[in-house]
Amino acid sequence: NASWLWRSGVPFLVTHPELVCPHPKGGLVDTGSMMKMFAAASGAEPIVLGKPSHAMSDTALRRLELAPDRCGIVGDRLHTDMEMGHKAGMFTVLVLSGETKEDDVDRAEREPDLVLQDVGELASLIEKAHDFS
Numbered sequence: 001n002a003s004w005l006w007r008s009g010v011p012f013l014v015t016h017p018e019l020v021c022p023h024p025k026g027g028l029v030d031t032g033s034m035m036k037m038f039a040a041a042s043g044a045e046p047i048v049l050g051k052p053s054h055a056m057s058d059t060a061l062r063r064l065e066l067a068p069d070r071c072g073i074v075g076d077r078l079h080t081d082m083e084m085g086h087k088a089g090m091f092t093v094l095v096l097s098g099e100t101k102e103d104d105v106d107r108a109e110r111e112p113d114l115v116l117q118d119v120g121e122l123a124s125l126i127e128k129a130h131d132f133s
Contacts, residue, residue, distance in 0.1 A: 006044030016050040016080055022098050051075075052083035061088070072113075074122060076100055082112050095119055 006012045014035045020027030035046045050056050061068055072091035075081020076098025085092035094100060097118035105115055116122050 003042035006042045012044040012046045014046045051080035057088035078108050
């Protein structure tokens, strides 16, 4: 049983804290829901290695040998994708085709640098900026 291991000091590692994964038929249970259940049952404190943790952005920037101010993050969640980008000092692009809706952005503690309807809109902006036609 994993809870025995966590109680004995084995690290409780998780990839991300999202509770649900967006799906056309409704949200699917995601890692964060299971993380909370296991934490409640075991008393173990999870360590999040993915978004919004610095571990993920620092590793990517180091491997790519890039400065954060030369990078951007594109995502659909304020509390993971955008939060990680803000913490790392990256340009943040929120797409509204996933979990986050426009009224969520209005209530956000810190707004993304750019808000788009979807990644197709981002692709169009990049094409226009670089005249790929």
